[in-house]
Amino acid sequence: MRSLIIVVSVHHGNTRKVALALSEVLGGVVKGPGEVSQEELVSYDLIGFGSGVYFGKFHRRLLRFVENLSPCVGKKSFVFSTSGLGKKEYNRSLEKLLVQRGFVVLGSFACRGFDTFGPLWLVGGMNRGRPNEKDLKDAMRFALEIQALCERG
Ligand SMILES: Cc1cc2nc3c(=O)[nH]c(=O)nc-3n(C[C@H](O)[C@H](O)[C@H](O)COP(=O)(O)O)c2cc1C
Numbered sequence: 001m002r003s004l005i006i007v008v009s010v011h012h013g014n015t016r017k018v019a020l021a022l023s024e025v026l027g028g029v030v031k032g033p034g035e036v037s038q039e040e041l042v043s044y045d046l047i048g049f050g051s052g053v054y055f056g057k058f059h060r061r062l063l064r065f066v067e068n069l070s071p072c073v074g075k076k077s078f079v080f081s082t083s084g085l086g087k088k089e090y091n092r093s094l095e096k097l098l099v100q101r102g103f104v105v106l107g108s109f110a111c112r113g114f115d116t117f118g119p120l121w122l123v124g125g126m127n128r129g130r131p132n133e134k135d136l137k138d139a140m141r142f143a144l145e146i147q148a149l150c151e152r153g
Helices: 014-026 060-067 090-102 118-123 131-153
Strands: 005-007 029-031 047-052 076-081 106-114
Touching: 005 014, 005 060, 014 029, 014 047, 014 106, 014 131, 047 060, 047 090, 047 131, 060 090, 076 090, 076 118, 076 131, 090 106, 106 131
Parallel strands: 005 029, 005 047, 047 076, 076 106
Antiparallel strands: none
């Protein structure tokens, strides 16, 4: 099974840590949206899309990448994010966008990430050390579930 993980992680590299944990299980390549062409996507069986959450949304570069894709009918995918609040609900908008582009979304993962945005830096930030070892273990467990779903067909 060939898998690709597309990630944007600009604040503290939090989401990139999750992407690397996922790729350890899936054996996949980790790239930024600017490093992937539409033609290349065809050669993968499973594609993960993730970023930090900024003002309630995925990073613009990731959203623009997905918005500009031609339909990828039946292509298996998953979504992941890190955020201050760690809410899985943040993932819904990207899941919806992927479904609109023809993707099958097999699952979604979210966890907290170190956040020093705005006044938070005055108090040393929140979620220091996140994603932590447990978060990354949870991400790997999620990857195993996705892998099983993908292989089941
Ligand atoms: C400009 C900015 C806006 C943010 N907005 C939110 C937000 O709306 N909700 C939230 O839970 N976290 C928010 N955060 C926190 C980030 O989502 C969190 O730190 C995330 O782990 C960053 O991921 P990254 O290091 O991969 O970029 C924001 C951070 C920044 C820098």
